Amino acid sequence: xxxxxxxxxxxxxxxxxxxxxxxxxxxxxxxxxxxxxxxxxxxxxxxxxxxxxxxxxxxxxxxxxxxxxxxxxxxxxxxxxxxxxxxxxxxxxxxxxxxxx
Amino acid sequence: xxxxxxxxxxxxxxxxxxxxxxxxxxxxxxxxxxxxxxxxxxxxxxxxxxxxxxxxxxxxxxxxxxxxxxxxxxxxxxxxxxxxxxxxxxxxxxxxxxxxxxxxxxxxxxxxxxxxxxxxxxxxxxxxxxxxxxxxxxxxxxxxxxxxxxxxxxxxxxxxxxxxxxxxxxxxxxxxxxxxxxxxxxxxxxxxxxxxxxxxxxxxxx
Amino acid sequence: xxxxxxxxxxxxxxxxxxxxxxxxxxxxxxxxxxxxxxxxxxxxxxxxxxxxxxxxxxxxxxxxxxxxxxxxxxxxxxxxxxxxxxxxxxxxxxxxxxxxxxxxxxxxxxxxxxxxxxxxxxxxxxxxxxxxxxxxxxxxxxxxxxxxxxxxxxxxxxxxxxxxxxxxxxxxxxxxxxxxxxxxxxxxxxxxxxxxxxxxxxxxxxxxxxxxxxxxxxxxxxxxxxxxxxxxxxxxxxxxxxxxxxxxxxxxxxxxxxxxxxxxxxxxxxxxxxxxxxxxxxxxxxxxxxxxxxxxxxxxxxxxxxxxxxxxxxxxxxxxxxxxxxxxxxxxxxxxxxxxxxxxxxxxxxxxxxxxxxxxxxxxxxxxxxxxxxxxxxxxxxxxxxxxxxxxxxxxxxxxxxxxxxxxxxxxxxxxxxxxxxxxxxxxxxxxxxxxxxxxxxxxxxxxxxxxxxxxxxxxxxxxxxxxxxxxxxxxxxxxxxxxxxxxxxxxxxxxxxxxxxxxxxxxxxxxxxxxxxxxxxxxxxxxxxxxxxxxxxxxxxxxxxxxxxxxxxxxxxxxxxxxxxxxxxxxxxxxxxxxxxxxxxxxxxxxxxxxxxxxxxxxxxxxxxxxxxxxxxxxxxxxxx
Numbered sequence: 001x002x003x004x005x006x007x008x009x010x011x012x013x014x015x016x017x018x019x020x021x022x023x024x025x026x027x028x029x030x031x032x033x034x035x036x037x038x039x040x041x042x043x044x045x046x047x048x049x050x051x052x053x054x055x056x057x058x059x060x061x062x063x064x065x066x067x068x069x070x071x072x073x074x075x076x077x078x079x080x081x082x083x084x085x086x087x088x089x090x091x092x093x094x095x096x097x098x099x100x101x
Numbered sequence: 102x103x104x105x106x107x108x109x110x111x112x113x114x115x116x117x118x119x120x121x122x123x124x125x126x127x128x129x130x131x132x133x134x135x136x137x138x139x140x141x142x143x144x145x146x147x148x149x150x151x152x153x154x155x156x157x158x159x160x161x162x163x164x165x166x167x168x169x170x171x172x173x174x175x176x177x178x179x180x181x182x183x184x185x186x187x188x189x190x191x192x193x194x195x196x197x198x199x200x201x202x203x204x205x206x207x208x209x210x211x212x213x214x215x216x217x218x219x220x221x222x223x224x225x226x227x228x229x230x231x232x233x234x235x236x237x238x239x240x241x242x243x244x245x246x247x248x249x250x251x252x253x254x255x256x257x258x259x260x261x262x263x264x265x266x267x268x269x270x271x272x273x274x275x276x277x278x279x280x281x282x283x284x285x286x287x288x289x290x291x292x293x294x295x296x297x298x299x300x301x302x303x304x305x306x307x
Numbered sequence: 308x309x310x311x312x313x314x315x316x317x318x319x320x321x322x323x324x325x326x327x328x329x330x331x332x333x334x335x336x337x338x339x340x341x342x343x344x345x346x347x348x349x350x351x352x353x354x355x356x357x358x359x360x361x362x363x364x365x366x367x368x369x370x371x372x373x374x375x376x377x378x379x380x381x382x383x384x385x386x387x388x389x390x391x392x393x394x395x396x397x398x399x400x401x402x403x404x405x406x407x408x409x410x411x412x413x414x415x416x417x418x419x420x421x422x423x424x425x426x427x428x429x430x431x432x433x434x435x436x437x438x439x440x441x442x443x444x445x446x447x448x449x450x451x452x453x454x455x456x457x458x459x460x461x462x463x464x465x466x467x468x469x470x471x472x473x474x475x476x477x478x479x480x481x482x483x484x485x486x487x488x489x490x491x492x493x494x495x496x497x498x499x500x501x502x503x504x505x506x507x508x509x510x511x512x513x514x515x516x517x518x519x520x521x522x523x524x525x526x527x528x529x530x531x532x533x534x535x536x537x538x539x540x541x542x543x544x545x546x547x548x549x550x551x552x553x554x555x556x557x558x559x560x561x562x563x564x565x566x567x568x569x570x571x572x573x574x575x576x577x578x579x580x581x582x583x584x585x586x587x588x589x590x591x592x593x594x595x596x597x598x599x600x601x602x603x604x605x606x607x608x609x610x611x612x613x614x615x616x617x618x619x620x621x622x623x624x625x626x627x628x629x630x631x632x633x634x635x636x637x638x639x640x641x642x643x644x645x646x647x648x649x650x651x652x653x654x655x656x657x658x659x660x661x662x663x664x665x666x667x668x669x670x671x672x673x674x675x676x677x678x679x680x681x682x683x684x685x686x687x688x689x690x691x692x693x694x695x696x697x698x699x700x701x702x703x704x705x706x707x708x709x710x711x712x713x714x715x716x717x718x719x720x721x722x723x724x725x726x727x728x729x730x731x732x733x734x735x736x737x738x739x740x741x742x743x744x745x746x747x748x749x750x751x752x753x754x755x756x757x758x759x760x761x762x763x764x765x766x767x768x769x770x771x772x773x774x775x776x777x778x779x780x781x782x783x784x785x786x787x788x789x790x791x792x793x794x795x796x797x798x799x800x801x802x803x804x805x806x807x808x809x810x811x812x813x814x815x816x817x818x819x820x821x822x823x824x825x826x827x828x829x830x831x832x833x834x835x836x837x838x839x840x841x842x843x844x845x846x847x848x849x850x851x852x853x854x855x856x857x858x859x860x861x862x863x864x865x866x867x868x869x870x871x872x873x874x875x876x877x878x879x880x881x882x883x884x885x886x887x888x889x890x891x892x893x894x895x896x897x898x899x900x901x902x903x904x905x906x907x908x909x910x911x912x913x914x915x916x917x918x919x920x921x922x923x924x925x926x927x928x929x930x931x932x933x
Binding site for chain 2: 002003004006007008009011012013014016017018019020021022024025026028030031033034035037038041044045049051052055057060063064065067068069070071073074075076078079080081082085086088089090094
């Protein structure tokens with residue numbers, strides 16, 4: 001493979017940044033969640049890239065675990081969003097400011 | 102021109118473009134679909150990085166399961182309409198933009214200081230991939246990472262149970278009327294026990 | 308008996324303690340008990356006097372160590388009492404006149420519910436006064452000085468339910484305080500210069516003079532004069548004396564006529580050595596005295612309250628004593644002091660009879676013709692008046708007019724002329740009181756009942772003293788009293804300037820008769836309407852005299868303009884600046900605390916922003932470091 005590893009890492013960084021932007025700038029809880037998934041994927045990508053660089057499979061294993069956890073997290077998170085939605089009729093996270101100081 | 106280069110330079114911009122698309126579109130379903138495409142591109146990246154097993158798992162788990170779940174919920178709740186325009190929090194957009202740029206810049210700096218932009222993938226990956234990537238992965242997974250593996254299995258069980266508990270409700274379907282009836286509820290009420298008190302929680306669990 | 312002189316102080320002191328603690332038990336006997344204590348004290352003093360007289364003149368100065376006061380390691384401060392002619396004379400006046408006044412007070416205060424407290428205070432006062440006059444050093448003198456001030460306060464405000472009495476007590480205490488501070492400063496200078504408070508050291512014992520510079524002597528003298536001015540109610544610290552008449556009449560008689568107010572004269576006379584070293588101080592004394600004498604004499608003419616008129620009279624007579632001291636005639640000042648004690652006490656107590664018999668009426672406009680209902684009282688008052696007016700052969704003549712004679716013989720024209728004016732006014736005001744209150748038609752309702760024998764008996768004794776003490780003690784400038792006091796006060800040196808004694812006597816008699824004559828013209832029974840309506844006809848003049856030339860009002864204005872404004876300014880400062888700072892700190896804390904919740908918006912996206920920003924910052928840190 002002729003592509004420098006650095007490019008993969010840069011791609012990962014760009015995707016992470018874009019994922020963060022979605023987390024910060026969207027009010028819909030589901031859109032935020034999608035941003036989080038994007039961030040996780042970006043990180044997985046960089047893990048695999050490093051694994052390729054160092055000729056070890058540990059990076060891939062870690063990426064694998066990350067996917068497992070992400071799946072579990074999505075399950076629970078969506079359940080929460082649904083439950084909240086049933087209670088309040090909205091997924092707008094800005095409405096959830098009860099813990100305001 | 103080497104093939105992997107071509108593939109990379111086709112799918113990497115596609116990846117970025119779909120990510121941007123996911124952020125900017127107003128319809129949540131469209132956004133989810135963009136994300137699906139993004140996952141596909143990342144899967145291709147995995148392939149380029151000699152991780153065929155992850156390529157497959159990415160498509161099956163992420164694009165196939167997680168995003169499907171997302172789409173289920175979006176359509177179930179009917180929240181595809183999109184946010185009201187305008188940012189209500191002061192300085193949020195600007196700060197987010199700055200931080201995003203900062204992240205990329207830092208990574209670039211770190212790369213420059215670390216491995217450098219010219220380093221190519223070294224040659225010896227086939228030795229690590231003895232017996233095919235899945236077999237080699239299994240080897241590492243079930244030997245060195247056995248304990249975390251068991252823990253993640255527990256995690257999955259817990260997640261499944263939690264989802265069931267959270268989603269339990271009284272035996273009526275969500276109707277539009279019910280949604281509108283609760284439209285004005287503050288989340289404070291949800292901070293306490295669910296309607297009916299703690300007893301109902303236990304009842305439901307039985 | 309000289310060695311036992313300490314008993315003279317101890318007996319009234321103990322009696323005071325008993326009366327104050329157990330007065331309720333003693334009931335009506337509290338007064339008799341107190342009077343007995345005073346008589347016992349008088350006996351002790353009399354014994355000491357007789358002992359003194361049995362010794363040759365040169366040896367008549369004894370120091371008796373009565374008790375130990377403070378013991379601090381090796382240094383001890385003992386209570387030393389001095390028995391010499393001057394102190395014995397004062398002590399005789401205090402105990403003698405004091406006993407008579409106590410006896411009178413038994414009858415006067417018979418309806419009071421708290422006689423124990425009253426007589427306790429009276430005895431306490433006498434104990435302090437005796438400590439003052441018998442002291443052998445300035446420390447004990449100052450103790451007595453302060454003590455009599457305290458008792459004066461307690462006794463003026465004895466009827467504490469009367470607001471004017473309470474105010475008068477405070478005013479007395481605070482005004483004399485100004486003087487007391489000056490005295491204290493004087494004592495500081497004494498200590499700094501002499502290293503001792505002992506009389507023999509400071510004033511020079513056995514005919515020697517103390518070593519002291521003129522300037523220092525002036526400072527000490529003037530400061531002590533300040534104290535004397537306060538205690539003796541001379542200008543400008545006199546404003547408390549007329550108001551002090553709000554207290555019971557025996558108090559007015561004892562404290563504000565016969566004894567406490569004479570403490571100032573005693574102090575000046577005792578320390579005359581220092582005053583003579585500084586000639587300036589002596590002149591100041593004379594000026595203060597003369598000014599006060601004239602000022603008070605005229606002020607007395609404007610008073611319709613008999614006791615207030617007598618209070619100004621006291622101030623005037625004290626002024627004459629200060630004049631005498633200022634001119635160097637210390638023994639004559641003492642003679643006047645003794646005579647004044649008799650006749651002023653008499654005048655006050657007879658006015659007390661009037662109040663007792665007429666339910667506390669003392670305004671002369673509502674009196675008149677009292678001699679019909681109270682013949683003995685009227686006669687006694689007349690006796691006191693004759694004594695005061697300076698008609699020979701009564702006490703006033705032999706004392707007050709001697710001063711003027713001596714002044715003239717020394718060529719002091721101003722003192723003689725102004726002093727004679729003062730004498731004329733004295734005769735005028737006292738005759739005024741007699742004519743308006745005791746003769747003519749009755750202007751009061753009902754009958755006035757004469758005082759009881761318990762009250763009249765001491766007055767008779769006082770009257771005898773008032774009328775004849777001058778003849779006995781001071782028939783000439785080198786009379787018995789002056790000779791007796793010579794070892795302490797020096798001889799009286801008579802000059803030879805001006806008219807001869809005979810001429811002066813004649814002039815003096817004429818002046819006195821003139822004063823009485825003016826009073827007769829203005830206040831005789833047929834002129835009732837005129838003088839009663841004087842305030843309406845001439846409100847300006849009546850106001851000026853009645854308010855004693857508005858000095859008291861001036862002081863009040865100064866206090867309010869300066870004092871209250873200053874207090875208000877300080878209060879503003881305290882409230883705005885000091886409290887402002889303190890509260891400001893609190894407000895600052897609250898404001899600072901208010902800053903924190905700005906970040907606690909409850910918005911998840913904000914928190915996410917914080918996470919990310921923190922993470923990025925850490926990354927920057929890591930990258931830069933590497």
